[in-house]
Amino acid sequence: xxxxxxxxxxxxxxxxxxxxxxxxxxxxxxxxxxxxxxxxxxxxxxxxxxxxxxxxxxxxxxxxxxxxxxxxxxxxxxxxxxxxxxxxxxxxxxxxxxxxxxxxxxxxxxxxxxxxxxxxxxxxxxxxxxxxxxxxxxxxxxxxxxxxxxxxxxxxxxxxxxxxxxxxxxxxxxxxxxxxxxxxxxxxxxxxxxxxxxxxxxxxxxxxxxxxxxxxxxxxxxxxxxxxxxxxxxxxxxxxxxxxxxxxxxxxxxxxxxxxxxxxxxxxxxxxxxxxxxxxxxxxxxxxxxxxxxxxxxxxxxxxxxxxxxxxxxxxxxxxxxxxxxxxxxxxxxxxxxxxxxxxxxxxxxxxxxxxxxxxxxxxxxxxxxxxxxxxxxxxxxxxxxxxxxxxxxxxxxxxxxxxxxxxxxxxxxxxxxxxxxxxxxxxxxxxxxxxxxxxxxxxxxxxxxxxxxxxxxxxxxxxxxxxxxxxxxxxxxxxxxxxxxxxxxxxxxxxxxxxxxxxxxxxxxxxxxxxxxxxxxxxxxxxxxxxxxxxxxxxxxxxxxxxxxxxxxxxxxxxxxxxxxx
Numbered sequence: 168x169x170x171x172x173x174x175x176x177x178x179x180x181x182x183x184x185x186x187x188x189x190x191x192x193x194x195x196x197x198x199x200x201x202x203x204x205x206x207x208x209x210x211x212x213x214x215x216x217x218x219x220x221x222x223x224x225x226x227x228x229x230x231x232x233x234x235x236x237x238x239x240x241x242x243x244x245x246x247x248x249x250x251x252x253x254x255x256x257x258x259x260x261x262x263x264x265x266x267x268x269x270x271x272x273x274x275x276x277x278x279x280x281x282x283x284x285x286x287x288x289x290x291x292x293x294x295x296x297x298x299x300x301x302x303x304x305x306x307x308x309x310x311x312x313x314x315x316x317x318x319x320x321x322x323x324x325x326x327x328x329x330x331x332x333x334x335x336x337x338x339x340x341x342x343x344x345x346x347x348x349x350x351x352x353x354x355x356x357x358x359x360x361x362x363x364x365x366x367x368x369x370x371x372x373x374x375x376x377x378x379x380x381x382x383x384x385x386x387x388x389x390x391x392x393x394x395x396x397x398x399x400x401x402x403x404x405x406x407x408x409x410x411x412x413x414x415x416x417x418x419x420x421x422x423x424x425x426x427x428x429x430x431x432x433x434x435x436x437x438x439x440x441x442x443x444x445x446x447x448x449x450x451x452x453x454x455x456x457x458x459x460x461x462x463x464x465x466x467x468x469x470x471x472x473x474x475x476x477x478x479x480x481x482x483x484x485x486x487x488x489x490x491x492x493x494x495x496x497x498x499x500x501x502x503x504x505x506x507x508x509x510x511x512x513x514x515x516x517x518x519x520x521x522x523x524x525x526x527x528x529x530x531x532x533x534x535x536x537x538x539x540x541x542x543x544x545x546x547x548x549x550x551x552x553x554x555x556x557x558x559x560x561x562x563x564x565x566x567x568x569x570x571x572x573x574x575x576x577x578x579x580x581x582x583x584x585x586x587x588x589x590x591x592x593x594x595x596x597x598x599x600x601x602x603x604x605x606x607x608x609x610x611x612x613x614x615x616x617x618x619x620x621x622x623x624x625x626x627x628x629x630x631x632x633x634x635x636x637x638x639x640x641x642x643x644x645x646x647x648x649x650x651x652x653x654x655x656x657x658x659x660x661x662x663x664x665x666x667x668x669x670x671x672x673x674x675x676x677x678x679x680x681x682x683x684x685x686x687x688x689x690x691x692x693x694x695x696x697x698x699x700x701x702x703x704x705x706x707x708x709x710x711x712x713x714x715x716x717x718x719x720x721x722x723x724x725x726x727x728x729x730x731x732x733x734x
Contacts, residue, residue, distance in 0.1 A: 238267040247273055268293035275299070276307050283310050294319040303330045315339055325350060332368070341372040345379040367393045377401075389415045398427040398452075405434040413471045414441040420475065421448045432459045437467040446474050447513075453477040457484040459551075464493035469502050476513035481544075483514060486551025491534075495565040500552055500575060501538065501582035511587055517542035518591035524579050526572055527600045527633075532556045536575050538582065543591075550582075572599065573608040580615045584622050592623055598632040612638040617656040625660040632667040636678050643681035644674075658685060663698040668726070675705045683713060690717035702726040 241250045241264060250271070254264045264270055271289035275282075276299040287310065295317045303326060311318075315337035323331055324347035331349055368391050369375070377399035380389065386404050400423060404411060411433050420426065429450070437460050450456070456477045460468045468487040477483065502510070521541040529535050534554040541547050554571060561567065566574065576599055583589070616639055637644040641656060671678050682701060689695050698720040701710075706725050714721045 241270045296320040298322045335368045343377040347381045402431045410438045411435040412440040428455045430457045434461045449476045455482045459486045461488040463487040464489040483548045488553040500578045504585045518588045521594040523596040525598045584619045593627040596630040599634045613641045628663045629661045630665040636669045640681045643684045660694040665700040667702045686717045
């Protein structure tokens with residue numbers, strides 16, 4: 168057996184056993200041995216046995232893992248609590264892990280001074296992640312301040328502004344900063360005062376990369392943060408004031424030209440106060456831009472977006488929320504042609520290849536709409552609208568609920584038509600969970616579809632999902648308003664047509680007849696469908712054989728519509 172030396176003892180296993188045996192014999196046969204000597208021998212024997220057990224454990228396969236690999240194990244564990252557990256597995260593991268300072272670099276300041284002091288000692292010179300909830304005791308801040316240069320990531324949640332300002336005055340070199348729901352007053356009732364510094368907050372962190380700011384009061388304080396090199400910015404604001412001036416946001420973005428990801432959510436109507444009409448903030452490196460505004464009945468989100476240019480953005484989301492009480496016939500819900508002419512040259516250089524319109528009721532019975540434009544290079548520009556249902560009675564609403572979806576549909580179709588880069592569109596999908604229309608909306612929707620179809624070239628694919636087919640194929644249906652149409656609808660030259668789950672309450676035969684009539688008409692016009700896919704609740708047995716006379720490939724199947732909530 169090879170001799171293994173126990174660290175700190177300088178003895179091989181055989182030497183350790185021999186020395187212990189000799190000492191036991193000396194005490195056992197010495198008449199002059201005292202109780203104290205026996206006690207010391209007992210302690211020594213216990214220590215020696217522990218040493219032997221530890222030495223024996225070193226041969227267990229898990230303890231023969233190279234130290235540089237063993238020290239990486241905790242980095243794959245989910246939380247700090249587990250780090251403490253694995254450090255208690257055995258003495259060998261504990262020695263290895265305690266020497267690895269990065270494992271102890273995450274500090275939760277609310278766990279007490281002893282915890283903070285212990286982890287600071289273990290972390291040594293490693294970069295620190297500091298997380299704090301609520302008030303931070305001054306004694307804890309005193310422990311942290313000498314290590315301020317080591318702090319790389321700082322998260323302050325529900326902390327009073329006074330504590331945030333204290334950290335701001337440290338000489339920090341942060342990489343990420345998160346300020347979540349700061350408080351004006353301390354949690355134990357002492358009043359707090361927000362006095363911005365004479366220059367800016369966290370002015371020493373000029374190389375900050377990511378800034379998260381969730382603020383529910385004093386939105387103007389955003390102007391006291393200046394980080395010219397950040398690449399990620401997340402803002403969530405629920406101001407106590409009735410409105411939110413967009414100038415705070417635009418000024419901050421203008422001072423942050425290196426941004427790559429921007430995610431802004433404002434829970435108040437945006438206003439263009441103090442925003443010069445000619446102002447345009449250019450974010451040349453932005454790849455993802457999201458602006459979401461709640462309680463925005465005037466759709467100011469589009470007016471504000473017109474002041475922002477993201478020429479390299481691969482994903483843009485503009486969405487707003489309003490209450491159904493605010494819906495009326497004169498309200499403009501989607502971008503106007505003027506908006507498109509302004510925003511397209513700045514953010515959408517490539518032609519549009521695919522357009523998707525989705526309108527449906529959510530599980531909360533809110534009306535949700537998303538209009539998505541996608542370019543061949545996978546650049547996405549998405550417009551969202553959410554109309555929140557209220558407790559208002561039918562008499563209290565300006566527009567009946569059953570008409571709201573149709574109004575959204577008509578305006579969205581017009582917005583698609585007005586887009587200046589539609590000449591290369593290859594795929595169009597319209598998904599609409601239709602309510603029962605009245606004659607006015609049937610005729611208006613049909614006219615809007617006719618204008619949209621006339622502005623589009625040949626398509627590779629068209630999908631109509633959940634929609635009432637009478638507004639797409641009015642001349643195949645009997646309706647009192649057909650004679651009032653300005654011009655007949657000329658259906659698109661489409662390679663593949665997909666019709667999914669049209670409402671068929673009382674007109675199953677008429678819907679099937681309309682599909683067959685369309686297929687026959689397109690064939691007669693020498694622009695037949697290459698493929699026709701149909702999913703309906705009822706279909707005649709011989710429909711596929713009939714359609715194959717006019718269509719290259721037919722895929723027809725009876726299939727009941729299943730709502731997402733029922734799946």
